[in-house]
Amino acid sequence: MRILYLTQWFDPEPNILKGLAFVRALEAAGHQVTVVTGFPNYPTGRLYPGYRMGWRRREVIEGVEVVRLPLYPSHDASSLRRSLTFLSFFLSALAYGLLRRRRYDLAYVYHPPITVGLAAALAGWVRGLPFVLDVQDLWPDTIAATGMAGAGRLVGVLGVVCAFVHRRAAAIVVQSEGIRAALLARGVPAARLTTIRNWADLPAPSPDASQPSAEADPAVFTLAYGGNLGRAQGLETVIEAAALLQARRRDIAIVLHGEGVEAEPLRAQAVAAGVDIVRFEPRISPRAIVEVFTRADALLMSLADDPLFRITIPSKTQFYLAMGRPVVAAVAGEAAEILARSGAGLVAPPGDAAALAAAIEALADTPRARREAMGRAGQAYYRDHLSFERGVDRTLRVLEGTHAQERP
Structure with a gap:
């Protein structure tokens, strides 16, 4: 299966749960995966060294093909700048989805933000590409809860966007039973919902990591x-x-x-x-x-x-x-x-x-x-x-089952 993995954030940005290891596991199961993401800027809102903003940059990271699309980099308290970050990547992802030459069988879409899902829903509608939505945060509730300036004005619009994306998704993966219950209450059919707990992307420590540091006070x-x-x-x-x-x-x-x-x-x-x-x-x-x-x-x-x-x-x-x-x-x-x-x-x-x-x-x-x-x-x-192996196994079953159902 040829999979388009659409996510606004990806390695080398920190705290990327479904990053390189996740993609390599999908490829080890026999699938071809292309990651489509933004230029790295999280969490400072500044581009990482070695990157210059452009229309598209293709690179290979540890054997994984990554296509980077432009966005407005920001991660501060301004609701305007944060909105521009989301909207700019939405436009880039939508353009890529509509104009791409490469053929894919399925898209796997990481949310948040929901604008990534919206790009997949609109482009998939036009190009006939089904997608699986991975819901890590419950929007628009999360936006309201963060206290970001101006968030209250966005909640109504985001609620409409979320409902549209949920309707268009061929399947939805959620990270908790609470999110599953909330989506059920909002009308998402139970048959399209699967709870897959997150795992830890845990790098191996150095051999001497278990030794106390020289500065450590054993009495503290x-x-x-x-x-x-x-x-x-x-x-x-x-x-x-x-x-x-x-x-x-x-x-x-x-x-x-x-x-x-x-x-x-x-x-x-x-x-x-x-x-x-x-x-x-x-x-x-x-x-x-x-x-x-x-x-x-x-x-x-x-x-x-x-x-x-x-x-x-x-x-x-x-x-x-x-x-x-x-x-x-x-x-x-x-x-x-x-x-x-x-x-x-x-x-x-x-x-x-x-x-x-x-x-x-x-x-x-x-x-x-x-x-x-x-x-x-x-x-x-x-x-x-909660292990990586258990989560990947369940994810593969969702992807392969969705592909089988959506195949003409």
């Missing part, structure tokens, strides 16, 4: 976070919890690795509160963050207190479980349920700084042997329920 309990510093993460609660902890003990350190629109406000919040047990570090490579996580005593997860996030499972859930480290999480809903079932984590309600501080303190006071056992339990749960 280190909690590590890696990823986006955005509104959806609700990390202001972490700063508030750190202030409570700092007032009563000095043997806990929290390290936040990452970038995002909330990075500077979070730093300012920490300074204003006199919090010095939180350290901000820049975004680092996937392999480097694995080494940070391996050396940490526990890993930190946080989401804002919003009903939408109760039906969303952040990718950190799988990544942290696969790491085999204990977890402290300020989350609710399906992510909290998975962590509880795995035995790997202590969970606090999102937005509750006192509860989060208590959970961090409880894990810090847990004997090391017990913490290590929690990490192993989480890793076993990941292997049994």
Whole structure:
């Protein structure tokens, strides 16, 4: 099968769940895959070194064919600039879909943003190309929840767009049962919905990653976070919890690795509160963050207190479980349920700084042997329920089944 994989973001951008490894697995199953994506600019909104914007750039990354299309690069708090980013890639993807010479049997479309799905729906309508929509976030709900300026004005329009794309999709893959239930309530037929849990794209650490760093103080309990510093993460609660902890003990350190629109406000919040047990570090490579996580005593997860996030499972859930480290999480809903079932984590309600501080303190006071056992339990749960192999196998069944149904 010749598959067009349409996604606005792709390697070398960070936190790409269905990236090179996913494509190579599809190709290993006998399919030909072409990735059509934008020029890399996430999360800073600036083009990566070595790239210049142009109409089209074709490259091969580790054996995977990648076609890059132009977009307006931006990833800040401006709703106008963010909208231009989505709309510009929509126009590029639509033009490619309508004017392409190459023939494909099926498109696999990664959403968000829904504008990528809209391009696939319109071009597929004209060119007769069916597509499978991979829904990672529930739009327009997610846009409303992020608090992006001007988001309220977009919700109605996006709702209409989402309904159209859902109707045109030959099949829809969702990452949680909560999203599946929401789409069912919006009229999507159950026969076209498949829940496939996300997995962890976990690079191998260096051989000495398990050794403590030279700077590490064995008397200090280190909690590590890696990823986006955005509104959806609700990390202001972490700063508030750190202030409570700092007032009563000095043997806990929290390290936040990452970038995002909330990075500077979070730093300012920490300074204003006199919090010095939180350290901000820049975004680092996937392999480097694995080494940070391996050396940490526990890993930190946080989401804002919003009903939408109760039906969303952040990718950190799988990544942290696969790491085999204990977890402290300020989350609710399906992510909290998975962590509880795995035995790997202590969970606090999102937005509750006192509860989060208590959970961090409880894990810090847990004997090391017990913490290590929690990490192993989480890793076993990941292997049994959330692994890459299980997810790819189910994805292949959806793709092959859809192709068989849509074939004339």
